Amino acid sequence: MRPLEVRRLGVISYTEALDLQRALVEERRAGHVPDLLLLLQHPPVITVGVKGDGGRSHILATAAQLNSLGIEVHEPGRGGDVTYHGPGQLVGYPILDLRPDRCDVHRYVRDLEEVMIRMCQDFDVDAGRVTGLTGTWVGAEKIGAIGVRVSRWITSHGFAFNLATNLDHFRLIVPCGIGDRGVTSLDWLTKRTNPLAGVEAACVRHFGDVFAREPLPSSD
Amino acid sequence: MPISVLMPQMGESIAEGTLVRWLKKVGDSVDRDEPLFEISTDKVDAEIPSPAEGVLAAINVEEGGTATVNSVVAVIALVGDDAAAAASSATPDAAVAPAPHEPSVAASPRPQVSRSGTGLTPDEVHRQKSSPLVRKIAREHGVDLTQIAGSGLGGRVTKTDIHRFIEGAPADARSSSTPVQVGDRVEKLSVMRRKIAEHMVFSRRTSAHVHTVFHVNFSTVAGVRAAKKADYERVGVKLTYMAFIAKAVVDAIGRYPVINASLDGDDIIYKADVNLGIAVALDNGLIVPVVKGAGTMGMADLARSIADVAARARAKKLMPDEVSGGTFTITNPGQSGAQFGLPIINQPQVAILCVGAVEKRPVVVNDAIGIRLMSYLTLGFDHRLIDGAVADAFMVDVKRQIENFDPANV
Numbered sequence A: 001m002r003p004l005e006v007r008r009l010g011v012i013s014y015t016e017a018l019d020l021q022r023a024l025v026e027e028r029r030a031g032h033v034p035d036l037l038l039l040l041q042h043p044p045v046i047t048v049g050v051k052g053d054g055g056r057s058h059i060l061a062t063a064a065q066l067n068s069l070g071i072e073v074h075e076p077g078r079g080g081d082v083t084y085h086g087p088g089q090l091v092g093y094p095i096l097d098l099r100p101d102r103c104d105v106h107r108y109v110r111d112l113e114e115v116m117i118r119m120c121q122d123f124d125v126d127a128g129r130v131t132g133l134t135g136t137w138v139g140a141e142k143i144g145a146i147g148v149r150v151s152r153w154i155t156s157h158g159f160a161f162n163l164a165t166n167l168d169h170f171r172l173i174v175p176c177g178i179g180d181r182g183v184t185s186l187d188w189l190t191k192r193t194n195p196l197a198g199v200e201a202a203c204v205r206h207f208g209d210v211f212a213r214e215p216l217p218s219s220d
Numbered sequence B: 001m002p003i004s005v006l007m008p009q010m011g012e013s014i015a016e017g018t019l020v021r022w023l024k025k026v027g028d029s030v031d032r033d034e035p036l037f038e039i040s041t042d043k044v045d046a047e048i049p050s051p052a053e054g055v056l057a058a059i060n061v062e063e064g065g066t067a068t069v070n071s072v073v074a075v076i077a078l079v080g081d082d083a084a085a086a087a088s089s090a091t092p093d094a095a096v097a098p099a100p101h102e103p104s105v106a107a108s109p110r111p112q113v114s115r116s117g118t119g120l121t122p123d124e125v126h127r128q129k130s131s132p133l134v135r136k137i138a139r140e141h142g143v144d145l146t147q148i149a150g151s152g153l154g155g156r157v158t159k160t161d162i163h164r165f166i167e168g169a170p171a172d173a174r175s176s177s178t179p180v181q182v183g184d185r186v187e188k189l190s191v192m193r194r195k196i197a198e199h200m201v202f203s204r205r206t207s208a209h210v211h212t213v214f215h216v217n218f219s220t221v222a223g224v225r226a227a228k229k230a231d232y233e234r235v236g237v238k239l240t241y242m243a244f245i246a247k248a249v250v251d252a253i254g255r256y257p258v259i260n261a262s263l264d265g266d267d268i269i270y271k272a273d274v275n276l277g278i279a280v281a282l283d284n285g286l287i288v289p290v291v292k293g294a295g296t297m298g299m300a301d302l303a304r305s306i307a308d309v310a311a312r313a314r315a316k317k318l319m320p321d322e323v324s325g326g327t328f329t330i331t332n333p334g335q336s337g338a339q340f341g342l343p344i345i346n347q348p349q350v351a352i353l354c355v356g357a358v359e360k361r362p363v364v365v366n367d368a369i370g371i372r373l374m375s376y377l378t379l380g381f382d383h384r385l386i387d388g389a390v391a392d393a394f395m396v397d398v399k400r401q402i403e404n405f406d407p408a409n410v
Helices: A014-030 A064-070 A107-123 A166-173 A186-190 A196-211 B083-088 B122-128 B132-141 B159-168 B191-205 B219-234 B241-255 B301-312 B388-403
Strands: A002-011 A035-041 A046-047 A073-074 A083-085 A089-095 A129-131 A132-137 A141-151 A154-160 A213-215 B002-008 B016-022 B034-042 B043-047 B054-059 B064-068 B071-078 B209-217 B261-263 B268-272 B277-279 B280-282 B285-287 B329-331 B351-355 B359-365 B370-383
Touching: A002 A196, A014 A089, A014 A141, A035 A196, A046 B359, A064 B329, A083 A166, A089 A196, A089 B034, A107 A129, A107 A132, A107 A141, A107 A154, A107 A196, A196 A213, B034 B071, B132 B159, B191 B268, B191 B280, B191 B285, B209 B388, B219 B241, B219 B370, B241 B277, B241 B301, B241 B329, B241 B351, B241 B388, B277 B301, B280 B301, B351 B388
Parallel strands: A002 A035, A002 A213, A046 A073, A141 B043, B277 B329, B329 B351
Antiparallel strands: A035 A089, A046 A083, A089 A154, A129 A132, A132 A141, A141 A154, B002 B071, B016 B034, B016 B064, B034 B043, B054 B071, B209 B370, B261 B268, B280 B285, B351 B370, B359 B370
């Protein structure tokens, strides 16, 4: 099995993580590093895409409201729509070389969903997929979001799993609307506080299984 | 020999991609493997490298356009090629694309003022061979003739075609099936509006909608309400007709559980709880907050919960989980004066009750005309699961409860 190095980065800013990923994608391409899984959390940030208005119209809060909540707005230069990241959300950025045998972006996305579905199972939460709506869902509510970039089959960006995320903050970007599509979190569903370390451990184990990668013993 | 750049196959089940961004302009030189453009498919953005070193001679798919897998999105002139000649050769290089695919390009939303002569289908070429007069008009108005469906010989654009096009589509109008006239206002859909639109059309497509209308006498309820109103107000709850209707509905659902079910493939799911959705009109849309566990609530709790979610819906203070998980919905256009409505089911539910205006009407009582407080209640139901007889039995139950409301239950 190919090795997987897991790097736990704690809380780091969106910009910093973006620069780091850019550098690591090149390192990975050059073969200087093995496949990587970056695990981290972001301070509150709303990110928008580049297509059209990038989902700017999907931000409901005013600049002043965002400011008072300490939430940044960031354009990472990716496609897709508006997303929220914040404390209590476990973010995973895999820097993988999908070659030679996993060159299929749909399969990659389905695999990321599978990792989060299995994480939920560990906590007795029954999660699944919703046809046409990427992500991991518990009933009609999303617990795990996915946004991926592939550059010549090297991956970046990745997934965001709501562990203890402040769900109120999602209301700043998506109206609950007529919506039968809400957002949920593991702590909310299990009605208890699940320690981050346990969720991270589940994430690493299932990521290794799903992607057939051998997590290297962590250096810390 | 110029090289065609194809929309890559990014996955087995992927048939097309959206071109998000060109990283090079026509005329730029590129190295082999240098990122050339970005595409997006289902939450994945991919950066696509150039297949060869040369000069980007032509772009066939504009940013924002979609192209099927293996269609030609650009042409690269190799060193030694004449870039202009390469640009005019729309034939894909046989070595790269064994089967020439017609580029399937989503039409750019605006008429293009200028466009290179590349990537035209024979049909488009025909259309450009229009009379000098038509071409002059096109130039003056900045219109791309390939954007117009010609009615002339071989698809040529006639003078009538171009006049109609210019009148019907001002330069800043989006191409659509709805002609936009000067003075019309074009506004983007809000997120909520779009969600409502999708939700409604989805429901119409999913369920076999049938409606049944009952005329219900509210005189008894009015009496009970008048007697109990003050008691309720003392504990801060407004006793509304809606609370009485909701109580009758949840009790009737206990006897007709199919009204509170969902259809999932070949399975009927009978919901354990009655989670009652109450449609609330907002300034620019509507929202359906849900009273969870309404089936086990007494009148006071039900009245309080309905008032609470409705107030918070208007104040935009709902929690995300308070608008999901509904199993039956009540909508009340009667408050805006409607006699009755024919509501659309709130998916994945199978029935919805619509309350018309509660007002005094002449009705026949014991062979005389009397004045009674009346309202039309309509049940919209999904005939895939519920037959008319069952829907009517449910409504008879609701009507019987409302007309004979026991004050002891309030």
